Amino acid sequence: xxxxxRFAVAVHIATLLALVGxxxxxxxxxxxxxxxxxxxxxxxxxxxxxxxxxxxxxxIKGGSVLSKAPADITxxxxxxxxxxxxxxxxxxxxPNQQCPVGKNIQRVLTSVLERASKASDxxxxxxxxxxxxxxxxxxx
Amino acid sequence: xxxxxRFAVAVHIATLLALVGxxxxxxxxxxxxxxxxxxxxxxxxxxxxxxxxxxxxxxIKGGSVLSKAPADITxxxxxxxxxxxxxxxxxxxxPNQQCPVGKNIQRVLTSVLERASKASDxxxxxxxxxxxxxxxxxxx
DNA sequence: TTAATGGTAATTACCGTAATTACATTTAGA
DNA sequence: TCTAAATGTAATTACGGTAATTACCATTAA
Numbered sequence: 001x002x003x004x005x006r007f008a009v010a011v012h013i014a015t016l017l018a019l020v021g022x023x024x025x026x027x028x029x030x031x032x033x034x035x036x037x038x039x040x041x042x043x044x045x046x047x048x049x050x051x052x053x054x055x056x057x058x059x060i061k062g063g064s065v066l067s068k069a070p071a072d073i074t075x076x077x078x079x080x081x082x083x084x085x086x087x088x089x090x091x092x093x094x095p096n097q098q099c100p101v102g103k104n105i106q107r108v109l110t111s112v113l114e115r116a117s118k119a120s121d122x123x124x125x126x127x128x129x130x131x132x133x134x135x136x137x138x139x140x
Numbered sequence: 141x142x143x144x145x146r147f148a149v150a151v152h153i154a155t156l157l158a159l160v161g162x163x164x165x166x167x168x169x170x171x172x173x174x175x176x177x178x179x180x181x182x183x184x185x186x187x188x189x190x191x192x193x194x195x196x197x198x199x200i201k202g203g204s205v206l207s208k209a210p211a212d213i214t215x216x217x218x219x220x221x222x223x224x225x226x227x228x229x230x231x232x233x234x235p236n237q238q239c240p241v242g243k244n245i246q247r248v249l250t251s252v253l254e255r256a257s258k259a260s261d262x263x264x265x266x267x268x269x270x271x272x273x274x275x276x277x278x279x280x
Numbered sequence: 281t282t283a284a285t286g287g288t289a290a291t292t293a294c295c296g297t298a299a300t301t302a303c304a305t306t307t308a309g310a
Numbered sequence: 311t312c313t314a315a316a317t318g319t320a321a322t323t324a325c326g327g328t329a330a331t332t333a334c335c336a337t338t339a340a
Contacts, residue, residue: 003326004297008230012245019241026316033239034231037299042317058317059307075252090148091174092329099173101159104276105152112215112267119259127252136244143295144328166285177330182286199338202285232298285337292331299323306317 006082009034010044011132014078017054018070018133024056024063044082051081070133076124087113146222149174150184151272154218157194158210158273164196164203184222191221210273216264227253 012034017025027041034041045064048054053073056064066073090109095102152174157165167181174181185204188194193213196204206213230249235242 003228003232005231006297008245008249011249012231012235012241015241015245024316028316033236033242035233035236035242036231038317039300039319040298042319043298046318056317057307058305058315060313060315061308062306062316064317088143091145091152091176092143093175095152096173096175100279101152101155101276102173102175104279105148105155108272108275109148109151112263112272116260116263119263120256123252123256123259132248132252135248136241139240139244146328164285168285178286179288179331180329182288183329186287196286197338198284198286198336200282200284201339202337204286282340284339287336288334290331290333292329294328294330296327297325299325301322302320304318304320307315308313310311310313 004083006044006047007079009036009040010048010078010082011075011129013041013044014048014053014066014070014073014129015132015136017064017066018129022065024061024065026063029063047082048078051077053077053081066129070130071128073129074125075127075129075132076121078129079121079124087117144223146184146187147219149176149180150188150218150222151215151269153181153184154188154193154206154210154213154269155272155276157204157206158269162205164201164205166203169203187222188218191217193217193221206269210270211268213269214265215267215269215272216261218269219261219264227257 013030016030016033027038027045030045031038031041045054045056049056049064053067054064055067056062087110090106090113095105097103153170156170156173167178167185170181170185171178185194185196189196189204193207194204195207196202227250230246230253235245237243
């Protein structure tokens, strides 16, 4: 398997935690809904904990709970918690710096990509976990 | 090498073509600015040609030229010409359809991701190749 | 006829990712 | 205090997307 699905799994997990409320959910239980390995779930939970979005406790009766109300968690927070922060270099080989285009293209592209990324982030920031939960409850 | 840099290379190539105007540019020459293999350049050019953005001719004195004015080519067109059209599935394993969350999360996520993608595309649509060229000429 | 060019298939190598295994650590409760 | 259930995390494996490269055919102007 290869495709990055951390964001999708993070939203999935957060939605489950929102639904069970204060009861700590185990990675084992979560993994049966996501249909993946419990370790994968724990890795995502670990990233969410570092971002202050969940709290996890060990031992019997341990598990994870949200540390904020679903209405106060945006999808942008979930996205930033699990995905790479700094964008990778645009080209693989550095373009020819002797060529005016090669010398400047990365600066120009970075600016455009940043605007696109900000626009995309605004959409994620505009959706809360509570809305996702409401949408899912509507059908379920 | 692994990272997808087709969009960056496509903009790079299109900018070069815009600068040389009517003179057909060879993949060999383009590759020295991009600093990659001529075949990689030809593959991108092939995609751009399929999208109607460039015309290529074979043989001696052959090469590629833009088929539209730079002011009439948006970065969105370049992006769509070279990148995958349909988004891949969100999860790797299908979520548990017995769970309300597993059953509905993909529909909800798809909707959010589509909004984010549209917002991002709007930024690309808002920038023309002519603007990129102008930006590069400003420094060069 | 030749040399320069694009078109494209096939192969290779690399790298990010999820999946899996293994094991240490923590914790509640009998 | 012992045990069972849970997290934390490192190490390894396998897969898949990508660029790079090679090879070869087709086209074209001189």
